[in-house]
Amino acid sequence: AQTVTQSQPEMSVQEAETVTLSCTYDTSESDYYLFWYKQPPSRQMILVIRQEAYKQQNATENRFSVNFQKAAKSFSLKISDSQLGDAAMYFCAYSTNAGKSTFGDGTTLTVKP
Amino acid sequence: DAGVIQSPRHEVTEMGQEVTLRCKPISGHNSLFWYRQTMMRGLELLIYFNNNVPIDDSGMPEDRFSAKMPNASFSTLKIQPSEPRDSAVYFCASSRRGPGANVLTFGAGSRLTVL
Numbered sequence: 001a002q003t004v005t006q007s008q009p010e011m012s013v014q015e016a017e018t019v020t021l022s023c024t025y026d027t028s029e030s031d032y033y034l035f036w037y038k039q040p041p042s043r044q045m046i047l048v049i050r051q052e053a054y055k056q057q058n059a060t061e062n063r064f065s066v067n068f069q070k071a072a073k074s075f076s077l078k079i080s081d082s083q084l085g086d087a088a089m090y091f092c093a094y095s096t097n098a099g100k101s102t103f104g105d106g107t108t109l110t111v112k113p
Numbered sequence: 114d115a116g117v118i119q120s121p122r123h124e125v126t127e128m129g130q131e132v133t134l135r136c137k138p139i140s141g142h143n144s145l146f147w148y149r150q151t152m153m154r155g156l157e158l159l160i161y162f163n164n165n166v167p168i169d170d171s172g173m174p175e176d177r178f179s180a181k182m183p184n185a186s187f188s189t190l191k192i193q194p195s196e197p198r199d200s201a202v203y204f205c206a207s208s209r210r211g212p213g214a215n216v217l218t219f220g221a222g223s224r225l226t227v228l
Binding site for chain 2: 033035037042043044045046047050091093095097098099100101102103104105106
């Protein structure tokens with residue numbers, strides 16, 4: 001079974017600074033997808049960024065980028081120029097090709113003004 | 114598209130009562146997932162459907178839980194009888210399968226409190 005580990009229960013960052021959230025996963029599959037989702041206090045889960053395992057290039061979405069290390073099974077999220085609206089719980093998720101997603105325990109990000 | 118629609122948003126019931134949670138996935142999405150979120154256990158996948166067929170229900174806690182998807186636009190998660198330990202937020206999510214897909218779109222969740 002696939003597992004996803006987020007080793008940082010809580011992180012904080014100063015507004016406008018950069019923060020990196022860590023994620024590791026375990027799988028025997030070669031083809032899969034990785035995601036970061038954001039859950040603000042409203043509890044609505046929102047996709048932040050997606051990475052296909054077959055792509056070597058790291059995904060980027062505006063201020064959000066990932067560092068995908070397939071051999072190390074590592075998938076970290078970097079948030080640049082942090083904004084107050086980035087405060088939320090962030091979940092790393094692994095998805096099989098069939099679409100079944102497993103989530104980490106989440107990292108609560110606090111942004112300090 | 115209105116997104117994934119869940120009802121009710123909040124449900125408070127007493128132990129032993131039947132609870133039915135409802136979900137309308139995004140039109141055109143062919144996979145549907147039910148997740149449960151608690152502080153203790155995080156986000157757990159309960160069951161998922163592909164093309165209305167249950168594929169994996171290994172996450173369903175016990176026989177008190179059942180889920181159906183009678184058509185592509187509707188699914189239910191039923192708990193009978195409910196227990197206090199079932200208190201949680203239940204999320205429905207849908208996705209489109211295939212290359213470049215597999216992104217989950219979540220509903221707003223149904224917060225269940227069993228007294």
